[in-house]
Amino acid sequence: MIHLPEWLAQQERHVTPLFETAEDGLTVKTHLRGKEKPRLTLTRHPSFDAAMIEMVTAGLAEEDWQGFLYVLHTGEGDALTPRYIGKAEKKGVKNPVSANLARIASNHDKFGRWGYNKAYHIGDLSHAVLGAAFTPGQAPGKYHRWADALFETLNPPTLRVPVSMSLIPWRDGARGPSGLIGSLAAVEYEVIALAAVAYPEELLNVQGR
Template sequence: MRETKRTLWESWLDRNVDADDPVPLFNTEDDLTVSLVDHGRAKRRPVLERSREMEASVRSAVAKVADDHETRRGRYDGVVYMMYTLDRSELVPLYIGKSGKFKKESDGLSANLEHVESNDNKFARWGYGNAYHMGDLSAAALDACDDVDTSNHGSPKAKYRTWARRMFETGTRRLQRPVYFWIRAWDRSEGPYPDTYPYLAELEYQLIGIAYELYPETLLNTEGVPNNPDAYAKMREWIHRDQTGLDDF
């Protein structure tokens, strides 16, 4: 079954993700130290800077969804995205998520997808604002850096402290290895399982479920996996196999 899922995973990646031309998540210096940019109005704070390529990919994908929403064609459900790294040529998923097209209580365009060309706060869930991926990851990662003033940061959720530990060298904003980003406007194309055309939320959990079984030691998702993912992976004897070579993750 595991090898069947690996085949499904790799086939889906081949159809959707160009790992030969990866998009960096962060703007980094040559030594993989992530650059900082100030964010906020009343309380300016340093945050980890997204790469220009990443921002362009988000804006391109979201523009398709926003236009679809405005014209009421109903082609796209929202965007699906993945943060990942590479082990030689193997794509190793770190986090899989989505941002749906609609608001929770109306058919208006989700606030997460509005104004991504000018608003850095939400940015399809990858915004610099508090309670968004880059904002909370910045608070968690920079809190350990003695040379960065984090007094205006909020307190990040525990999951972002885990992200920071897995991604950065201790006490620095230097990545352990390059981290990449992929995003796509989801149009209910074929999912990872043959002859299935999942809606966005369904696709997200299909991908998380497969990725967790193949990469239980590296996947950072906390939803869509067992309550104690490490214990479950050990019980199923997934966690001891030499599959990624990423000893630091």
């Protein structure tokens, strides 16, 4: 079986910063979203948005495209540590195309699971980092763990180290790290299991470990 970093490096993937930051590369920029009750939100990096839109637009035009695997990393250069692994599938529960991916260029609230809305990664992480002062309610507990792991300070929101994303398109016939041909759901669990062994303290996934 191939080691996880080696397998990731061999994949067709888009690697970009996740957050737009100030010149120091660590202080995350924020913006207000919503008209009636504006809320302060962490800002995604423009290159991440562009990579997501390009990949999903191309993928939806391919019959064998299942969706994509995403890997949240911390670190820089060749020293990237996988911190969270997930997937976004092409097919929805009721529709041929998932609402997470439909109209991706304007779908910023869902945006392949990395949208600004509640129940999406950037929305709930923003709530955990910024929400106590700006919005009622409480973010899900896992995003408080994310905030603790990724951010040195919350006011201003300052990362411990740079955070980036790998977006890995997945097609019929693609092989996971074990070499077996599998579905996107199968490879997600395989990659999580490998990351849990290689990075037991760093990995933020709970399910699939």
